[in-house]
Amino acid sequence: MKRSAAAAVLAAILTVSAAIPAAATAAPTESQVIQTVRALGIMAGDEQGNMNLSKQVTRAEFVTMAVKASPGGDRVGQASTSPYSDVPYTHWAAGFVEAGVQAGLISGYTDGTFRPDRTITLAEGVTIALNLLGYSADDFSGAYPTGQMALYDQLELDTGLTAQASGDVLTRRDAMYLFYNLMTADSKAGQPYLTTLGYSLNAAGEIDLVSLINAKMSGPVVAEDNWQASIPFSLEGASVQRNGSAARITQIQMGDVIYWNTEMRALWVYSSRVTGAIQALSPSASNPTSVTVAGRTYTIETSQAAYQLSDLGSYGLGDTVTLLLGRNDGVAGVTTPQETQQLRCGVVTQTAQSSYPDGYGSTYLAETVTLLATDGNTYSYQWTDKHLDPGDLVQVDVSSQGEVTLSRLSGDSLSGKVSSDGSQIGSTPLAADVEILDVYENSGIRVYPDRLAGVTLSGDDVAYYRMNSQGEISHLILKDVTGDMHQYGVLTKRTTTPAGAMSSYYTYQYTLSGTPYVAANLTALYPVESGPVVVKGSPSAPNSILPLTSVKVDSIQGNQLRSGSHSYTLSDYLSVYQYQDGSYLLSTLDRVQELDLTLTGWYDQAETSGGRIRVIIAKD
Numbered sequence: 001m002k003r004s005a006a007a008a009v010l011a012a013i014l015t016v017s018a019a020i021p022a023a024a025t026a027a028p029t030e031s032q033v034i035q036t037v038r039a040l041g042i043m044a045g046d047e048q049g050n051m052n053l054s055k056q057v058t059r060a061e062f063v064t065m066a067v068k069a070s071p072g073g074d075r076v077g078q079a080s081t082s083p084y085s086d087v088p089y090t091h092w093a094a095g096f097v098e099a100g101v102q103a104g105l106i107s108g109y110t111d112g113t114f115r116p117d118r119t120i121t122l123a124e125g126v127t128i129a130l131n132l133l134g135y136s137a138d139d140f141s142g143a144y145p146t147g148q149m150a151l152y153d154q155l156e157l158d159t160g161l162t163a164q165a166s167g168d169v170l171t172r173r174d175a176m177y178l179f180y181n182l183m184t185a186d187s188k189a190g191q192p193y194l195t196t197l198g199y200s201l202n203a204a205g206e207i208d209l210v211s212l213i214n215a216k217m218s219g220p221v222v223a224e225d226n227w228q229a230s231i232p233f234s235l236e237g238a239s240v241q242r243n244g245s246a247a248r249i250t251q252i253q254m255g256d257v258i259y260w261n262t263e264m265r266a267l268w269v270y271s272s273r274v275t276g277a278i279q280a281l282s283p284s285a286s287n288p289t290s291v292t293v294a295g296r297t298y299t300i301e302t303s304q305a306a307y308q309l310s311d312l313g314s315y316g317l318g319d320t321v322t323l324l325l326g327r328n329d330g331v332a333g334v335t336t337p338q339e340t341q342q343l344r345c346g347v348v349t350q351t352a353q354s355s356y357p358d359g360y361g362s363t364y365l366a367e368t369v370t371l372l373a374t375d376g377n378t379y380s381y382q383w384t385d386k387h388l389d390p391g392d393l394v395q396v397d398v399s400s401q402g403e404v405t406l407s408r409l410s411g412d413s414l415s416g417k418v419s420s421d422g423s424q425i426g427s428t429p430l431a432a433d434v435e436i437l438d439v440y441e442n443s444g445i446r447v448y449p450d451r452l453a454g455v456t457l458s459g460d461d462v463a464y465y466r467m468n469s470q471g472e473i474s475h476l477i478l479k480d481v482t483g484d485m486h487q488y489g490v491l492t493k494r495t496t497t498p499a500g501a502m503s504s505y506y507t508y509q510y511t512l513s514g515t516p517y518v519a520a521n522l523t524a525l526y527p528v529e530s531g532p533v534v535v536k537g538s539p540s541a542p543n544s545i546l547p548l549t550s551v552k553v554d555s556i557q558g559n560q561l562r563s564g565s566h567s568y569t570l571s572d573y574l575s576v577y578q579y580q581d582g583s584y585l586l587s588t589l590d591r592v593q594e595l596d597l598t599l600t601g602w603y604d605q606a607e608t609s610g611g612r613i614r615v616i617i618a619k620d
Contacts, residue, residue: 027159032209033180039212040197041263042069042179043172048237049265053173057125060093060116062175063100066128069179070103071196084114091116105131122174123166126152129178134188157181183207217268219259220301220326222333223252231258233265242269245432255335257326271433272325273342274298275398276381278309278317279356285311291331293323295370295380301330308334318359320402337398343466345395345409345475346373347439348388356382369406371396374435374475376446381406390442393464393477411464411477417456422449425457431472438478438485439463440536441543445485447478455481455610481610483534487512488575488604488614490584491533491545497521512539513575514586519545532602532615546604548614553599556589561601561613568603571612578618592618 028036034051037043042065045051057065067073079094087097097114100106105128108114123145130148133155140147145166152158160177163170170178183194184207192201199215202208221230228235240247242256252258252269259268276294283289288309290299300306305323307313315321315334322342324333354368369383371394381396381404388394393409416426424430430449437444457478466475489512497505505521510533517539526545537543551563561568577584578592592599597618605611 028180028207030160033160033176035264036183036207036209036212037176037179038264038266039209039216039261040069040179040183041074041216043176044263044265045237047234049239050237051172051176053171053176055172056119057170057172057175058117059106059114059120059124060087060091060097061172062120062125062128062170063106064093064096065175065179066105066132067096067099067103069182069197070105070132071198073099084108084112084116086113087116103131104136119169121166122161122163122168122170123149125170125175125178126157126166129157129182132182133185133193139188155181155185157185180207213261213264216261216263217259218262220257220330220332222304222324223254223256223258223269227258231260231267233260233262235267237265239264239266240269241267243271243433255324255333257324257332259327268327270326271342272329272375273322274325274379275320275322275337275342275344275396276379276404277320277356278315281309281317285309285316291323293321295368296377298323298325298329298331301326302332305331305334316359317357320398320404322398337402343395343475344371344373344375344379345393345464345466345477346371346437347442347444347477348390348392348394349378349442350390351383351388354380354382369394371406372437372444374437374446374477376435376437393439409464409477411462411466413459414462414465415457415459418449418452418454420453422451422453425473429472430476431468431470431474434473434476436476436478438480438482440480440485443485445482447482447484451482451484452610454608456608457481483604483610483612484571484573486604487535487539488548488571488573489513489533489535490577490615490617491528491530492584493530494528508542508545510535510539510545511577511584511586532617534604534614548602548604551601551603551613553601553616556593556599563601568601568613569607571614574613574616576616576618580620584617587618589616592616 067076076095076099079089079098082088083094083098083101087094093116097116101108127145127148130151149166157178159181161174163174184201184205185193187193187196194201194207199212221227235249240249242251247269253271257270260266274294278291278293280292281288288300288306290297291309300309309315320337322335322337323331324335326332348369349372350370352368353365355363356366358364366382367384368380369388370378370380372378383406388406394406395409397405397407399405414425416428418425434449436447436449438447461479461481463479464477465473468474489510491508491510493509495507497507499505505523506525507521508519510517512535519540519542528545528547532548534546534548535542551568553561553563555562559570561570574589576587576589576592578587578597597620600617601613602615603611603613
């Protein structure tokens with residue numbers, strides 16, 4: 001008996017050897033598996049969103065999942081006739097039972113029944129999954145289900161399942177993993193099964209969850225009166241993400257932009273807005289596909305917004321509007337400024353004269369202030385009132401008449417240590433969607449709370465902050481805390497040119513991220529010699545050049561550099577150079593580690609003050 005079973009298994013393996021994958025990929029988390037089968041519409045939770053994964057699966061439930069996992073399965077409707085005596089056309093699964101039988105995935109019993117409420121075994125579920133891959137009974141030899149179970153193992157369809165023996169009853173968790181594994185398995189024809197559904201795997205041979213969700217995403221709709229009627233499923237128990245954070249339905253506000261995935265019963269909500277005069281409509285006002293407001297151009301995402309901005313709608317060139325922005329800053333809606341407001345503040349980066357349309361086919365020149373805002377975007381505003389200079393911190397206000405006002409900011413002092421999870425400064429909490437800008441002179445960079453974790457802020461480090469109605473910091477402007485807006489590299493030469501009895505000119509040559517620069521004939525003597533430096537300001541006309549501090553590298557794991565008993569965090573913008581024949585050659589961390597070179601790290605300041613390892617030099 002043992003020899004016969006072994007022969008059958010071997011025959012099955014030889015029959016399907018071409019379908020065996022070459023290598024396994026990293027195991028997904030259960031959360032990823034759940035989101036994938038929901039995004040594909042194979043499985044869904046109950047009205048409260050619960051997946052009930054420990055519940056056993058019936059034949060009717062499994063064939064429904066299998067049909068939904070097949071090409072065109074999402075278009076199956078209610079059956080018009082009763083496929084079996086115990087599955088009348090009114091049965092919730094009648095259409096899927098009928099479709100599954102017609103596709104050859106499953107069959108009824110000889111007594112004319114289907115027994116929809118009977119639980120399904122591992123062997124039965126595996127057989128249906130293999131049918132989806134294009135295999136039939138003719139592809140297997142030996143007693144059922146020996147060949148099928150052998151192929152199941154070889155295709156690694158068993159990953160994540162708790163059912164072991166062929167007669168074990170499948171739970172919803174088992175079914176979920178079986179269908180997830182099915183997607184990356186090769187069909188009998190040699191193609192990943194997921195491709196039969198119109199999707200593809202990523203370069204690593206893994207399911208691209210983002211692409212799946214995007215393909216199944218609907219919307220947008222602007223949250224207005226009775227917006228809930230636009231969502232084709234009950235919102236009870238639905239998952240909500242607002243601006244990238246988990247939220248509740250009650251937190252959705254009027255003017256928010258909403259997208260949804262019906263299979264996942266999930267909403268993604270965005271509250272970004274921009275206010276300013278309409279400066280351009282492209283390609284024309286009669287059929288606009290993009291609009292320029294506050295110096296930035298946005299793609300128009302909905303027909304409603306396109307109509308409102310066209311020559312048939314309510315707004316035209318020169319009008320001050322508020323754009324309601326969705327994913328990727330697409331324009332989902334347009335409204336008058338007094339209907340919705342959003343705080344915008346930041347640093348003035350430049351002032352200049354710009355041309356504006358007058359709404360009558362001509363243009364006029366006006367002073368323009370360009371603002372780097374706390375959201376990390378740059379905006380431009382027409383401004384003719386009091387003078388503003390680059391480096392000024394300002395807030396943008398819009399009156400009920402659509403008039404834009406820029407006012408200088410003055411904030412209260414704030415100090416304290418940022419918590420290890422970046423959720424608060426001292427005892428003051430940060431909002432989940434807090435906007436943080438780190439500013440130096442007239443430049444800056446947006447940073448996120450986790451970048452500040454463990455940093456101690458003094459009163460001089462905070463230029464401005466704003467609280468929301470919950471007492472959380474919603475907007476924060478820092479004064480050169482992280483140093484991430486500066487450039488780091490290697491000073492290769494400094495020369496001195498006498499300019500008279502009491503003065504000299506200095507020329508600095510350095511490479512920053514592999515690009516050489518020369519700052520010539522400067523009057524400032526900076527305290528630097530050859531070696532790693534930080535350059536603040538313009539590379540060709542810097543405000544300062546300062547040396548970095550070295551530390552011997554014992555090991556590097558992830559983003560952590562170890563030196564003796566100390567650990568240092570690598571910058572996200574780390575520059576790595578290999579010193580060879582008197583020259584610094586831009587390289588990568590992986591490359592210099594492979595060459596087994598001696599490494600030295602260079603940092604700008606202590607991590608408690610925002611510092612990072614900025615440069616690594618590799619030498620023989």
